[in-house]
Amino acid sequence: MATRTIAGKTVEVNEEGFLINPNDWTKEIAVELAKEEGIPELTEAHWKVIEFCRKDAGATGKAPTLRRITTAAGVSTKDMFALFPKGPAKKVARISGLGKPEGCV
Amino acid sequence: MKKLLILGAGTAGTMVANKLSHLLDLEEWKITLVDQDATHYYQPGFLFIPFGMYSRSDVVKPKRDFVPHGAELILSSIAEIDAEGNRVHLADGRVLSYDFLIIATGADIHPEQTPGLAEHEWGRSIHTFYSFEGALALFKHLQTWRGGRLVVNVVENPIKCPVAPLEFLMLADWFFHEKGIRDRVELIYATPLPGAFTKPIASKLLSGLLEEKNIRVEPEFMLEHVDPDAKKLVSYDEREVEYDLLVSVPLNMGAEVIGKSGLGDELNFIPVDKHTFLSPKYSNLFVLGDAAAVPTSKAGSVAHFAVDLFGENFVRHTEGLEMQPLFDGHANCFIESGFGKGLLIDFNYDTEPLPGRYPLPGVGPFTLLQESEANHWGKLMFRWMYWNLLLKGQELPLPARMSMAGKRMPATA
Ligand SMILES: Cc1cc2nc3c(=O)[nH]c(=O)nc-3n(C[C@H](O)[C@H](O)[C@H](O)COP(=O)(O)OP(=O)(O)OC[C@H]3O[C@@H](n4cnc5c(N)ncnc54)[C@H](O)[C@@H]3O)c2cc1C
Numbered sequence A: 001m002a003t004r005t006i007a008g009k010t011v012e013v014n015e016e017g018f019l020i021n022p023n024d025w026t027k028e029i030a031v032e033l034a035k036e037e038g039i040p041e042l043t044e045a046h047w048k049v050i051e052f053c054r055k056d057a058g059a060t061g062k063a064p065t066l067r068r069i070t071t072a073a074g075v076s077t078k079d080m081f082a083l084f085p086k087g088p089a090k091k092v093a094r095i096s097g098l099g100k101p102e103g104c105v
Numbered sequence B: 001m002k003k004l005l006i007l008g009a010g011t012a013g014t015m016v017a018n019k020l021s022h023l024l025d026l027e028e029w030k031i032t033l034v035d036q037d038a039t040h041y042y043q044p045g046f047l048f049i050p051f052g053m054y055s056r057s058d059v060v061k062p063k064r065d066f067v068p069h070g071a072e073l074i075l076s077s078i079a080e081i082d083a084e085g086n087r088v089h090l091a092d093g094r095v096l097s098y099d100f101l102i103i104a105t106g107a108d109i110h111p112e113q114t115p116g117l118a119e120h121e122w123g124r125s126i127h128t129f130y131s132f133e134g135a136l137a138l139f140k141h142l143q144t145w146r147g148g149r150l151v152v153n154v155v156e157n158p159i160k161c162p163v164a165p166l167e168f169l170m171l172a173d174w175f176f177h178e179k180g181i182r183d184r185v186e187l188i189y190a191t192p193l194p195g196a197f198t199k200p201i202a203s204k205l206l207s208g209l210l211e212e213k214n215i216r217v218e219p220e221f222m223l224e225h226v227d228p229d230a231k232k233l234v235s236y237d238e239r240e241v242e243y244d245l246l247v248s249v250p251l252n253m254g255a256e257v258i259g260k261s262g263l264g265d266e267l268n269f270i271p272v273d274k275h276t277f278l279s280p281k282y283s284n285l286f287v288l289g290d291a292a293a294v295p296t297s298k299a300g301s302v303a304h305f306a307v308d309l310f311g312e313n314f315v316r317h318t319e320g321l322e323m324q325p326l327f328d329g330h331a332n333c334f335i336e337s338g339f340g341k342g343l344l345i346d347f348n349y350d351t352e353p354l355p356g357r358y359p360l361p362g363v364g365p366f367t368l369l370q371e372s373e374a375n376h377w378g379k380l381m382f383r384w385m386y387w388n389l390l391l392k393g394q395e396l397p398l399p400a401r402m403s404m405a406g407k408r409m410p411a412t413a
Helices: A027-036 A044-060 A066-073 A077-083 A088-095 B011-023 B043-047 B132-144 B164-179 B200-212 B256-260 B300-318 B373-390
Strands: A002-006 A009-013 B002-007 B029-035 B039-041 B060-062 B072-075 B078-082 B087-090 B095-097 B100-103 B107-109 B148-154 B185-190 B215-218 B223-227 B232-235 B240-242 B245-249 B252-254 B285-287 B331-338 B341-347 B356-360 B364-368
Touching (some): A002 A027, A009 A027, A044 A066, A044 A077, A044 A088, A066 A077, A077 A088, B002 B011, B002 B095, B011 B029, B039 B043, B043 B132, B043 B164, B043 B373, B148 B240, B164 B185, B164 B200, B164 B215, B200 B215, B200 B341, B252 B256, B300 B331, B300 B373, B331 B373
Parallel strands (some): B002 B029, B029 B072, B100 B285, B148 B245
Antiparallel strands (some): B039 B060, B078 B087, B087 B095, B356 B364
16 A cells, blocks of 8 residues: 555555545545546536545445446446546546446456 | 245355255245246356357256255246335245345346347347357357457446456367367457456456467457447447457346346346345345345356355344354356366455465465466366256365465566
């Protein structure tokens, strides 16, 4: 386990760069992590998904899978790929300060 | 009499019925199994059918042969589970009440969920080996196929036995080699994962193996639709992969009745405690096997270890004692790699597959994450063990919880 400073805050991260503690997360951290994921700016549509993921993870204790997001947040898979290109569920989980989604074991 | 009702008499349902028939006093307990299908399928054998290594008779047996003495098997489709009322409605109109319920209705493929997949080319240029009929049809097709571009695609995870698509590709490499047409066949693996497998060390080693065998991986490919006339796959991010023969692993979902009864998640898998299989909502409801939404592989070996640890834990629960967090997500999967060889992976919730020896440190006979002939024989022996030991709930000389003995961390992970 390593620590790093993101947007002025020192946080613990795992080998793949996911925050260990979701409570460390701030909106400023999200902006920085998004840049690392190749998303220069977070729009309202991005925030809607991020907020859903934060809330859902708060209730279930784990990051939602892509299918969970598309069925429960009402965002189409196509839009998810446009917002968070390549692995959308994994990207949004990292930006939202959550662990990696468990969809693939 | 206390009533234990088990829904689904597949791998997990049959194993747990046998296990509990030994642990419970059958003077006090009535065990009932329900399944819609009289035939038990050895699903791991579906992989070998397309290549003519197994035939029909290797993978089917009557379910009745595996029902323990004193238990009853009802053949009917399950229409609805009323967990509030402790009742199950069967399609034939019967209503069964229970004191304890174990759901083991598994997972099945849903090609109709992907546009273009199960339409007029299904069974022609589009095949699957994830069902009995599919595997038989693909066997026929491969007999006369003259070569071209063969694409294996996983639509979405989780799937049963996540290594089976890789095994199919490596066996195909061998099969076409034997037929003398390997130079006319292109082998491609289009997967939603970033690499060959879900966990980093195994993914790296398996990628190397695929490369050696000239099997190309198209990673992070999330299929949006199939164009059956143009013979191409189109992903959500608008990448296209053309094929001559598509071997699909369609979307895997839990049984429809789970969704209908309001018990499942988006894919009709049921959330349960990942160490005890107890429902967080109903204190007399458990889910075993592929039907459970737990973060381990959907595999028969997993179901076996799970049932092994579940048996006594269930008895504790019925005696009013607290269940112990016993199950660690242990999975143990042979991976056929063609040319009479195979690999083996052994892992759990916390430890990814590592190289080494299994089950005896330094000795084996099986090699972890490394090709060997012993592993191939292990895989073939698994069928005998499945029919003769596993289903009957007999103990294997292997610990149910994962052990670190014999495993090592590679220097550069
Ligand atoms: C191609 C392939 C290769 C595989 N290879 C391996 C391998 O190498 N090693 C390994 O360990 N595992 C492997 N597996 C996975 C393994 O077969 C499954 O994980 C295992 O069978 C799961 O057992 P289960 O009891 O949960 O489900 P199943 O064995 O599928 O049983 C579910 C049962 O529920 C019944 N059912 C469902 N819905 C209803 C309903 N509404 N009414 C009545 N009955 C119903 C079904 O008829 C079925 O009998 C493979 C699977 C496939 C498809």
